[in-house]
Amino acid sequence: MNKDYYKILNINRGATKDEVKKSFRTLSKQHHPDKGGDENLFKQMSEAYDVLSNDNKRREYDTRGQNPFHHQGGGGSNMDDLFNQFFRNQPNQHRQQDNVGRSLNIPLSITLDDVFFGATKRLKYSRHINCLSCHGFGGTTQICPACTGRGFHERMVGNAFIRQIRKELCNTCAGAGNMITNTCNTCNGKAQNKVDAFIDFAIPTNLMPGQSFTFRNMGDESPKSQPGHLTVQVMVETHKVFKLIGKDLIYEPEINFVDVILGGKIVIPYFNTNLNIDIPPFSEVGQDFIVRGKGMPRSNEIDGNIVVQPIIKTPIKLNNRETELLNSLKEEENFKREI
Ligand SMILES: [Zn+2]
Ligand SMILES: [Zn+2]
Numbered sequence: 001m002n003k004d005y006y007k008i009l010n011i012n013r014g015a016t017k018d019e020v021k022k023s024f025r026t027l028s029k030q031h032h033p034d035k036g037g038d039e040n041l042f043k044q045m046s047e048a049y050d051v052l053s054n055d056n057k058r059r060e061y062d063t064r065g066q067n068p069f070h071h072q073g074g075g076g077s078n079m080d081d082l083f084n085q086f087f088r089n090q091p092n093q094h095r096q097q098d099n100v101g102r103s104l105n106i107p108l109s110i111t112l113d114d115v116f117f118g119a120t121k122r123l124k125y126s127r128h129i130n131c132l133s134c135h136g137f138g139g140t141t142q143i144c145p146a147c148t149g150r151g152f153h154e155r156m157v158g159n160a161f162i163r164q165i166r167k168e169l170c171n172t173c174a175g176a177g178n179m180i181t182n183t184c185n186t187c188n189g190k191a192q193n194k195v196d197a198f199i200d201f202a203i204p205t206n207l208m209p210g211q212s213f214t215f216r217n218m219g220d221e222s223p224k225s226q227p228g229h230l231t232v233q234v235m236v237e238t239h240k241v242f243k244l245i246g247k248d249l250i251y252e253p254e255i256n257f258v259d260v261i262l263g264g265k266i267v268i269p270y271f272n273t274n275l276n277i278d279i280p281p282f283s284e285v286g287q288d289f290i291v292r293g294k295g296m297p298r299s300n301e302i303d304g305n306i307v308v309q310p311i312i313k314t315p316i317k318l319n320n321r322e323t324e325l326l327n328s329l330k331e332e333e334n335f336k337r338e339i
Pocket of ligand 1: 131132135136137138139184186187188191
C-alpha cells in the first residue's frame, strides 16, 4: 500500500505532469509485459502513473502517503488501458471494443463524521467474472469445422460483370469460430460466474456531496473483451446538526429576539466537542455569523467555515410577568412606536 510512486517512476517529488508522463512513457516501453517486461513491475508503474498524473489523486497521495483510490485485487488501474493511451496507433492493436463487460453502479451512504474524520469503507458488491475453470470459454472448445474458426463463410455473388465476395455468418458456431464440446460444470456453459467482490474506498478529504468515483475495470468482466467499470456514487447522509454546502457547514440555531438585541452565547455541537460563539448585541435579523476554518478540513486549500444562520423564534405564549414586562417596554424610549 505505501509504495513510493515517485521512486517507481524514477522522478523527484516536484516533477511536473509532463515529466510524469514522459517517464511513464519511457519506462512502460521498456517494461510492458507484451514486450517481455515484468508484469508486476509494470502494474506498479501503471498504478503510480494513474495517481501522479491526476491532480486530485496526487494531492491525496502526497498528504496521506498512499493511494486513496487503491482497491483490492489489482493495481490502481488497468495497465492495458494506460498503455493504450500512449500507443493507440500501434499496428499490433487487436483489442476488441465491443462485448465490453457491463459497468456497475453502487451507492455508498456515508456520514458527515466519516468525511470530517476520514474513513475507509469496505464495499461489497456482486460482479461477473470469467469462469476460472473454463477460462471464460464455457467448456472445452474445438475450432468450428464448418468455418475453420473464422466465424463466417465467404460466398461469391454477382454476375458475369460484377462479382463480390459476401461474408455470411457461420450458422454452425453462430460466428464464434469455435464450438463447445464439453460444457463446463462450474458455469454451466455461461463462461462466467457471479462472485462477491470488495473494494476499500478511502473517503477523500475534499469530497463533495453527490460526487461519484469510477474504478476502471472493476465492473463485470467480459469473456471477449475488457471489463466494465465500477462507479461508486457517494451520498452524505443528512446530519443532525449541520448542512453541508461545498466545504462549509451550515448551522441554524434557534434564538429569540432578545438575543438579537442584547447578544448572547451559542453552543454549537461540533462533532465530538462543543464550540462556543458569541452573538454580538444589536445584530441584524437574517445576519450570518462565520466561524472561520471550522468547516470541512481540506489538505491543500483553506478549510471550510461554519456559517451560523440563526432562526429567530418568537414565543407563542407568555406568562403574566412576561406580558407585563413587554407592555412596559413599549412605553420606553427605544420601543415607542410612532403611530
Ligand atoms: Zn466455466
Ligand atoms: Zn463456424
